[in-house]
Amino acid sequence: xxxxxxxxxxxxxxxxxxxxxxxxxxxxxxxxxxxxxxxxxxxxxxxxxxxxxxxxxxxxxxxxxxxxxxxxxxxxxxxxxxxxxxxxxxxxxxxxxxxxxxxxxxxxxxxxxxxxxxxxxxxxxxxxxxxxxxxxxxxxxxxxxxxxxxxxxxxxxxxxxxxxxxxxxxxxxxxxxxxxxxxxxxxxxxxxxxxxxxxxxxxxxxxxxxxxxxxxxxxxxxxxxxxxxxxxxxxxxxxxxxxxxxxxxxxxxxxxxxx
Amino acid sequence: xxxxxxxxxxxxxxxxxxxxxxxxxxxxxxxxxxxxxxxxxxxxxxxxxxxxxxxxxxxxxxxxxxxxxxxxxxxxxxxxxxxxxxxxxxxxxxxxxxxxxxxxxxxxxxxxxxxxxxxxxxxxxxxxxxxxxxxxxxxxxxxxxxxxxxxxxxxxxxxxxxxxxxxxxxxxxxxxxxxxxxxxxxxxxxxxxxxxxxxxxxxxxxx
Numbered sequence: 001x002x003x004x005x006x007x008x009x010x011x012x013x014x015x016x017x018x019x020x021x022x023x024x025x026x027x028x029x030x031x032x033x034x035x036x037x038x039x040x041x042x043x044x045x046x047x048x049x050x051x052x053x054x055x056x057x058x059x060x061x062x063x064x065x066x067x068x069x070x071x072x073x074x075x076x077x078x079x080x081x082x083x084x085x086x087x088x089x090x091x092x093x094x095x096x097x098x099x100x101x102x103x104x105x106x107x108x109x110x111x112x113x114x115x116x117x118x119x120x121x122x123x124x125x126x127x128x129x130x131x132x133x134x135x136x137x138x139x140x141x142x143x144x145x146x147x148x149x150x151x152x153x154x155x156x157x158x159x160x161x162x163x164x165x166x167x168x169x170x171x172x173x174x175x176x177x178x179x180x181x182x183x184x185x186x187x188x189x190x191x192x193x194x195x196x197x198x199x200x201x202x203x204x205x206x207x208x209x210x211x212x213x214x215x216x217x218x219x220x221x222x223x224x225x226x227x228x229x230x231x232x233x234x235x236x237x238x239x240x241x242x243x244x245x246x247x248x249x250x251x252x253x254x255x256x257x258x259x
Numbered sequence: 260x261x262x263x264x265x266x267x268x269x270x271x272x273x274x275x276x277x278x279x280x281x282x283x284x285x286x287x288x289x290x291x292x293x294x295x296x297x298x299x300x301x302x303x304x305x306x307x308x309x310x311x312x313x314x315x316x317x318x319x320x321x322x323x324x325x326x327x328x329x330x331x332x333x334x335x336x337x338x339x340x341x342x343x344x345x346x347x348x349x350x351x352x353x354x355x356x357x358x359x360x361x362x363x364x365x366x367x368x369x370x371x372x373x374x375x376x377x378x379x380x381x382x383x384x385x386x387x388x389x390x391x392x393x394x395x396x397x398x399x400x401x402x403x404x405x406x407x408x409x410x411x412x413x414x415x416x417x418x419x420x421x422x423x424x425x426x427x428x429x430x431x432x433x434x435x436x437x438x439x440x441x442x443x444x445x446x447x448x449x450x451x452x453x454x455x456x457x458x459x460x461x462x463x464x465x466x
Contacts, residue, residue: 096272
């Protein structure tokens, strides 16, 4: 039986992880490669790197990080943030990432998904979605709207429609982030996650709001998610991946327990 | 010399790095002459069967692989490489494949609530002993990402099976050929152990 995946997410700026991250029983580490290795050994099923570097030479720095991470771990990882075109995708994949995550660029140019799937295969193409709950309207019948710029810019695109459209275009997976839940550590957006997961046949990674192992249990059962993204709850040492997986296993969720 | 066949079907970086981690350099090639000299062959790949077969034929790697198989060179197929070794694939309208083993590649059946592609970590139930499985516990999981699965015509060619909606062959083996639907190069230390076993294997198994 397919295990539910637990996926730590690392934000990287100028080649360093952004937050002064403190592992449980450990010192602060800002090196994404050391963190990747740590999470690989701690039982992460996959990793997500999100590049938030703003400067123009950002790509070269991130590509070097990707290359070093690829040499340090033997599990899949994806890279998102600033992927604008096929060349950006190619650079990241050739440096050793399994998948690229496209978000804003795909909203602005949906053909990027189709072109990426054609050139590199659907399994490489993750659609990143930033979603905000809004009033139900004619334009947004699901009541969930696509947003960019951390939720400041509304796109006028229905999230449910966009998820199905991206699957049709060739996306192999969806990483679904609730802007409302993001950073709250109060639990995932279960209604949104379930709605999207049931509407597509490709896997859905739930993102935003994880604070306790019970939150993961909820999103992997009620929310119908195939995987759960986690950040602060492990970065700051509140939980280890082992503790999270033990909890989920005890509650009957299939997770990978031996690594 | 361990040769990794490059037929422009996805990224070979992780395969090369895994072999490096085991102290093996590995030569990535598109050249059938290099394949002809190989002592051992890794045949990876992701993507669609139709395009893969067209490129294998264009580069004349199809003949080189058949010759290597006939000559007894140990071969490891991975993912798409575990599919195109069969005779046909349902992908891309009944694609004619290499035919190293009898059988065909089929689509994973779609059913409500079942996610396709089958993506993530899953177990393999070993049905037969094989040197490839040395030191691997039954509880180990391996990383899969695929929408089609290999279905060899003969049951005794199936070494291991995995469940996702249906129970499908996830490891095949016959003579000097072994093949995994999952990615050992992305499957942590158990995947690495399997690669290590392949590198140590003399290529003899079954008839």
